[in-house]
Amino acid sequence: MEYKGMSTISVHSGEYIDEAVRAVVTPIFQSSTFLLSDKEYERILEGKTRQANIYTREGNPTRRAVEEKMKALERGEDALSFSSGMAAIAASLLSILKKGDHLISTFDLYGGSSVLINRDLPSLGIESTLVNSTDLEEIESSIRPNTKLFFFESLSNPLLKILDLPKIVEIAREHNLITIIDNTFLTPYNLRPLEYGVDLVVHSATKYLNGHSDIIAGVVVGKKFLIDRIWEKMVRFGGSMDPHQAFLLERGLKTFSLRMQRHNENGRRIAEYLERHPRIKRVIYPGLDSYPQRKLAKHLLKKGCSGMVSFEIKGGDEAGLEFMKNLKIIRQATSLGGVESLVSMPFNTSHADLSEEERRRMGINKGLVRLSCGIEDAEDLIEDIDQALSRVSRW
Numbered sequence: 001m002e003y004k005g006m007s008t009i010s011v012h013s014g015e016y017i018d019e020a021v022r023a024v025v026t027p028i029f030q031s032s033t034f035l036l037s038d039k040e041y042e043r044i045l046e047g048k049t050r051q052a053n054i055y056t057r058e059g060n061p062t063r064r065a066v067e068e069k070m071k072a073l074e075r076g077e078d079a080l081s082f083s084s085g086m087a088a089i090a091a092s093l094l095s096i097l098k099k100g101d102h103l104i105s106t107f108d109l110y111g112g113s114s115v116l117i118n119r120d121l122p123s124l125g126i127e128s129t130l131v132n133s134t135d136l137e138e139i140e141s142s143i144r145p146n147t148k149l150f151f152f153e154s155l156s157n158p159l160l161k162i163l164d165l166p167k168i169v170e171i172a173r174e175h176n177l178i179t180i181i182d183n184t185f186l187t188p189y190n191l192r193p194l195e196y197g198v199d200l201v202v203h204s205a206t207k208y209l210n211g212h213s214d215i216i217a218g219v220v221v222g223k224k225f226l227i228d229r230i231w232e233k234m235v236r237f238g239g240s241m242d243p244h245q246a247f248l249l250e251r252g253l254k255t256f257s258l259r260m261q262r263h264n265e266n267g268r269r270i271a272e273y274l275e276r277h278p279r280i281k282r283v284i285y286p287g288l289d290s291y292p293q294r295k296l297a298k299h300l301l302k303k304g305c306s307g308m309v310s311f312e313i314k315g316g317d318e319a320g321l322e323f324m325k326n327l328k329i330i331r332q333a334t335s336l337g338g339v340e341s342l343v344s345m346p347f348n349t350s351h352a353d354l355s356e357e358e359r360r361r362m363g364i365n366k367g368l369v370r371l372s373c374g375i376e377d378a379e380d381l382i383e384d385i386d387q388a389l390s391r392v393s394r395w
């Protein structure tokens with residue numbers, strides 16, 4: 001029977017029932033290699049090692065279980081798992097781009113992807129243009145004869161700008177470009193970019209997909225002919241997922257749908273609470289009427305907007321630091337998407353290597369705080385934020 005609902009898919013898709021033992025849970029095949037028989041020798045001769053269990057850098061059944069689940073969640077043709085989100089992103093970009101090619105991306109990108117595009121790709125002879133992801137005219141006018149792909153995030157960090165996916169795909173198709181979308185912040189629970197015609201979706205599975213802040217992991221889902229090419233890069237660059245990591249990710253994914261419901265609800269309730277607070281200058285959350293791209297957000301995000309809330313506190317960075325220190329349940333750490341709420345400020349973490357002027361130009365104003373709402377009770381989180389704000393001395 002076909003699994004239809006998000007929760008049913010989260011629990012069951014991809015599960016591996018070992019007929020010899022009949023365990024309910026997908027086993028951890030913690031083995032670097034597998035016994036060879038005529039079938040495997042045949043596959044090796046045909047060059048089809050991806051379809052057989054031969055060596056774990058190339059493939060592993062525990063990993064395959066998690067890939068099948070991700071394939072079902074994003075509704076893609078195929079999926080591949082990696083040792084980190086960056087391994088998935090790097091292998092995906094390098095499977096398409098070669099010397100002399102050009103890509104279009106944006107300046108407010110996850111730091112790791114930004115450095116990869118700005119420093120590593122140029123040394124391989126791959127150029128890029130970084131645009132404002134909300135400016136479709138700028139995107140289209142940046143296309144050159146050697147442009148091969150678009151790389152954007154569906155919801156950006158930390159300013160939570162939403163991407164106009166239908167328009168981006170339209171431009172890409174017109175110019176024969178491949179579109180890769182980093183869907184880490186929204187997840188397939190809130191948005192499935194492949195349904196809009198995107199070619200590949202990449203994730204840092206470290207965040208919402210695993211959801212428990214206990215592994216680093218990455219996945220890519222999308223067109224099979226592209227996933228086959230990415231697999232070749234994965235095998236050569238070596239960023240394959242470990243079987244134990246795959247087990248943890250598969251276990252985390254079983255509650256994915258349940259967790260996302262709560263993340264969405266907590267994000268919305270906390271954003272609404274903050275917007276009414278006199279010590280808060282501005283709240284950025286796609287579910288608020290004050291959100292600059294509200295119409296687009298309403299159109300694309302039918303279920304919710306995730307648990308990421310950004311806001312500017314009166315009194316600037318000093319007040320932000322004081323606020324964070326005062327928190328008792330919510331703790332300071334980078335990363336996001338876990339069951340526990342985490343808070344950080346871009347100025348001294350993700351965007352610390354930019355100058356104050358560069359941050360200001362990007363829209364990262366003084367006092368900007370980024371909150372990843374966990375799955376705790378909203379009342380407790382709000383009470384914690386309330387007491388922490390009331391004890392801030394400057395504003």
Ligand SMILES: *Cc1c(COP(=O)(O)O)cnc(C)c1O
Nearest residue numbers: 084085086110184204206216217
């Ligand atoms: C964390 C993150 C990454 C990098 O993923 P890792 O698992 O840390 O390698 C990429 N993109 C986004 C949007 C992220 O938040």
